[in-house]
Amino acid sequence: MTSPRPTAAYFDQWYADMAVSPARDAIVARTLGLPAELEVAGTLPWDGIAAMTAALHPAPGATLVDLACGRGGYGIEIARRTGAHLIGVDFSEVAVRAATALSARRLPGNRAEFRVGTLAASGLPDGTADALMCVDAVQFAEPPLAAMAEFHRLLTPGGRLALTCWEAVDPGDDRVPARIREVGLRRDLPQAGFTDVQVHDMPDWRAAEKTMWQEALAADGTDPAVRSLQEEGRSSLAAFDSLRRVFATAVAG
Numbered sequence: 350m351t352s353p354r355p356t357a358a359y360f361d362q363w364y365a366d367m368a369v370s371p372a373r374d375a376i377v378a379r380t381l382g383l384p385a386e387l388e389v390a391g392t393l394p395w396d397g398i399a400a401m402t403a404a405l406h407p408a409p410g411a412t413l414v415d416l417a418c419g420r421g422g423y424g425i426e427i428a429r430r431t432g433a434h435l436i437g438v439d440f441s442e443v444a445v446r447a448a449t450a451l452s453a454r455r456l457p458g459n460r461a462e463f464r465v466g467t468l469a470a471s472g473l474p475d476g477t478a479d480a481l482m483c484v485d486a487v488q489f490a491e492p493p494l495a496a497m498a499e500f501h502r503l504l505t506p507g508g509r510l511a512l513t514c515w516e517a518v519d520p521g522d523d524r525v526p527a528r529i530r531e532v533g534l535r536r537d538l539p540q541a542g543f544t545d546v547q548v549h550d551m552p553d554w555r556a557a558e559k560t561m562w563q564e565a566l567a568a569d570g571t572d573p574a575v576r577s578l579q580e581e582g583r584s585s586l587a588a589f590d591s592l593r594r595v596f597a598t599a600v601a602g
């Protein structure tokens with residue numbers, strides 16, 4: 350049995366709150382070492398973007414899909430570095446609008462498009478992607494394997510996948526959110542049709558995340574986006590050592 354997931358309406362409100370909270374984005378950017386204008390919702394630090402870019406290395410003009418892209422910051426940065434054409438998909442219409450606006454500022458030349466779709470049903474045709482990324486979101490698919498099957502459907506044969514997430518140190522540990530306990534990348538990526546699956550532990554990324562939660566909790570919680578970051582921080586720190594930060598790469602077989 351799978352656990353209930355937050356809805357698109359929940360995320361619409363989450364992103365609407367972020368849109369009016371420079372304080373939230375400043376805490377995230379400072380602690381993860383990101384440019385303030387990147388507008389991310391995940392917790393990937395600056396050197397994580399380099400790791401994802403190296404793993405995906407789309408050729409100039411190749412299509413990079415960012416699934417569950419949020420406001421688009423990470424995918425836009427990788428498209429800037431590589432010259433790829435970016436397609437971002439998220440089920441939050443508010444996020445998709447924000448991503449469209451961000452790409453107009455950070456990625457001129459019509460090199461990005463964003464659309465509403467889900468992790469398991471993106472609405473894009475088979476074989477759209479030469480490379481596909483998913484940052485801190487695969488756990489929201491119910492089950493995560495459904496998203497991995499969609500990643501595989503979207504990639505051309507030989508196309509590269511890079512994703513970041515968390516896994517439970519002990520999947521039986523009920524301090525870990527149920528949706529994270531359902532993530533098993535070494536088990537599910539091959540089942541979805543991927544080969545060359547590599548799952549790396551990323552303790553430095555986890556440490557950056559810890560600093561982010563600690564700084565969020567020390568901040569004045571004056572707006573809903575900062576308060577939401579604080580709530581997430583409290584629950585993340587309470588079970589901190591029960592989760593591993595993971596970075597997975599794979600090839601569509």
Ligand SMILES: C[S@@+](CC[C@H](N)C(=O)[O-])C[C@H]1O[C@@H](n2cnc3c(N)ncnc32)[C@H](O)[C@@H]1O
Binds near residue numbers: 390391417439
């Ligand atoms: C933690 S945020 C990460 C966003 C983005 N990847 C980033 O790192 O900035 C998780 C994202 O997953 C999206 N999401 C959650 N469930 C989804 C689903 N079933 N289909 C599509 N998007 C989903 C949310 O709207 C949100 O944008």
